[in-house]
Structures are given as structure tokens and as C-alpha cells.
Amino acid sequence: MKNIYLTAGTINQVFDELEISFKGVLNSNNNEFNLTLDSDLIKGNIDAIPFINGITSIQANITFSDDIMLSIESFSKSSILFAYCTEGYIKHSFGVSGHKSTLRKHYSGVVTSTRSVNTILHFKKNTPVAFSLIKVETEDSANTINDSIISRLKHTFLNKQPNYSYQGIQNLKIAEKFIQFNAITEQGMIGLIMKKEIIQSIVTMEIDDNTDNLIKMSRAIKRSALNQINELKKMASFIKHYVFEGIYNKVIISKNRIIIK
Incomplete structure (x- = not known):
């Protein structure tokens, strides 16, 4: 079992830390990040796009050669993290001794935190895992998401218990959206706009799934x-x-x- 700790920060800081921790090769272009991993500990890729409206999308396809406990410093109280697993499974807990919940293939999860407790991700060795994360900052000064969506996000996810996590039902519609997202080949602003629209539609679907x-x-x-x-x-x-x-x-x-x- 290996323990890895990541501090909270900007997407640039997070990827710089990931590059050092996992001995990867980081490429960034047009505000998109691609981290290639090929070490004795981990193989795969982690990609990210921070959109200008307070949303960050992260796609990971990785395999660890050892059991890993990845501890992530608690993020902003106004942040909401959506997770979706497309291959394998991930275990999550608040703190090392917290209850572990399992996110399986084609299931989505929601995590918020209003206390200074680290988010822990548990990975099993030699088990390929592919997952997507969507982080939404509801108090971002540069946020350009529709105000009604921000209001619904806060009402649906931030008015919960101090540390809230929920594993939703299997959602193949969201799976289809991620397939569309990964199939986009357009570069530059056009590709960025297309990806942003898909990510925002997934966020809206998550709201509907949790309020239906x-x-x-x-x-x-x-x-x-x-x-x-x-x-x-x-x-x-x-x-x-x-x-x-x-x-x-x-x-x-x-x-x-x-x-x-």
C-alpha cells in the first residue's frame, strides 16, 4: 500500500504536483492539460480542461501496480465534485477512517465538503480504472453559468450534511455524453465550446437525477x-x-x- 498526498490549488499546481508525484510527462496547450504516465507505479493518462465558467473537467485512464491511497486536501466549501466511472471501480472516503463507498462502472457520484477533511480515493493494484471528474465552483467570480443552474446546484448539493457523498443510479445517458465528449476532434475554440456544452449538459442531468x-x-x-x-x-x-x-x-x-x- 502506498500513500500519496495532493494539496489543493489551481489546476496548474495540481498537475505540476501530479507530474512530480507520478514521474509523468506533462504537456499543456490552449489551456488543456495532458499528463502521460509510464512508471513502475502507474501507467496511463490524465487529461483536464478548465473552462472559464468555473467548471473543470478531468478524464483519467490509469492502472496502478500497487494498492494506492490518494489523499486530496479538502477543497472549497462552495465546490461540487461529480465523478463518473467508465471502467473498473473506485473507492472513496472522507478521511482515512471514514466510511468507504464504491463507485462502479457506469455509476455517478457526487461529493461536497464543508469541513477540513481530506477526500481519499482508494485504488486496487493491477486494476485498470477509467473515470471522469467534473468540478464546479459555485462562487467563482468569473462564473458564467446560468444563474438558475447555479441556484439549483447550491440547493440540490450544498444544503446537505457537512461532508456529503452520494452514489447515483446507473446512468447510460451520461455514459453516452462522455463518449461524445471523448469523440470530439475539433481543435481550438470550436472544440472547447463543444466540450463545454457537453459538460454543462451532464451537470444539468446530475441536478435532474438528484431532484426527480x-x-x-x-x-x-x-x-x-x-x-x-x-x-x-x-x-x-x-x-x-x-x-x-x-x-x-x-x-x-x-x-x-x-x-x-
């Missing part, structure tokens, strides 16, 4: 079912204990009768 009444109902049913299962487990344990006590008492009484006789 049917989704809320399904989550409520799932929570209710889990509560009932836990109650049944408690009841089964109680009955088992009660039956054991009854049998034990009968055995003791029988032994006492035999001794008296």
Missing part, C-alpha cells in the same frame, strides 16, 4: 427497506437469545430435579 421525485421516492423506499431489514435482524437476534435462554433454563431445572431425586 421518482428518484427521491426510490431512495426513500430503499432506506425504509434497509431499516426494516435491520429491525428484522434485531428481532431475530432477540428471538434467538430468548429461545436459548428458555432452553438453558429448562436444562438447569431438569438437572436440579435429577440432583434432588
Whole structure:
């Protein structure tokens, strides 16, 4: 198991740190970043595009040769991180001892943090992983996203518990959007605009998925079912204990009768 720590900062600082930590080769052109990785520890690529409207898109396709715990310094309280897995799986936790949730293929996840707790990503050795991250800064002074979208983002994701993470349902529509994103070959401003529109549409889809009444109902049913299962487990344990006590008492009484006789 190897532990790697990344400090928060600008996209330039993050990629410079990734280049040093993973001994990669970094190329940046037209505000796009490409990090090629080919060391004994990690192989693959990490690409990123910071858009001017407070959104940063990161695509990673990597394989580690050892179990990795990647600790990322807590980000801004006004930031929302969307994650989508296209190959393999990733485990996430708040802090080293926090609960681990698993993001599997074609599932999306949402992470926000209002406390100074590092976000931990856990990778299994020799397991290829491909995933996309979309980071949205809702208080960016240069943010040009529609105000109604910013308002919906805050209401949907930032009014949660202090450290919030949620793994959504399997969403093939979002998978299709990422396929479209990766298929764009246009360069310069045209390609950038096309990619930005796709990323913003994914953000809108994430908002809809987390506010849809049917989704809320399904989550409520799932929570209710889990509560009932836990109650049944408690009841089964109680009955088992009660039956054991009854049998034990009968055995003791029988032994006492035999001794008296």
C-alpha cells in the first residue's frame, strides 16, 4: 500500500504536483492539460480542461501496480465534485477512517465538503480504472453559468450534511455524453465550446437525477427497506437469545430435579 498526498490549488499546481508525484510527462496547450504516465507505479493518462465558467473537467485512464491511497486536501466549501466511472471501480472516503463507498462502472457520484477533511480515493493494484471528474465552483467570480443552474446546484448539493457523498443510479445517458465528449476532434475554440456544452449538459442531468421525485421516492423506499431489514435482524437476534435462554433454563431445572431425586 502506498500513500500519496495532493494539496489543493489551481489546476496548474495540481498537475505540476501530479507530474512530480507520478514521474509523468506533462504537456499543456490552449489551456488543456495532458499528463502521460509510464512508471513502475502507474501507467496511463490524465487529461483536464478548465473552462472559464468555473467548471473543470478531468478524464483519467490509469492502472496502478500497487494498492494506492490518494489523499486530496479538502477543497472549497462552495465546490461540487461529480465523478463518473467508465471502467473498473473506485473507492472513496472522507478521511482515512471514514466510511468507504464504491463507485462502479457506469455509476455517478457526487461529493461536497464543508469541513477540513481530506477526500481519499482508494485504488486496487493491477486494476485498470477509467473515470471522469467534473468540478464546479459555485462562487467563482468569473462564473458564467446560468444563474438558475447555479441556484439549483447550491440547493440540490450544498444544503446537505457537512461532508456529503452520494452514489447515483446507473446512468447510460451520461455514459453516452462522455463518449461524445471523448469523440470530439475539433481543435481550438470550436472544440472547447463543444466540450463545454457537453459538460454543462451532464451537470444539468446530475441536478435532474438528484431532484426527480421518482428518484427521491426510490431512495426513500430503499432506506425504509434497509431499516426494516435491520429491525428484522434485531428481532431475530432477540428471538434467538430468548429461545436459548428458555432452553438453558429448562436444562438447569431438569438437572436440579435429577440432583434432588
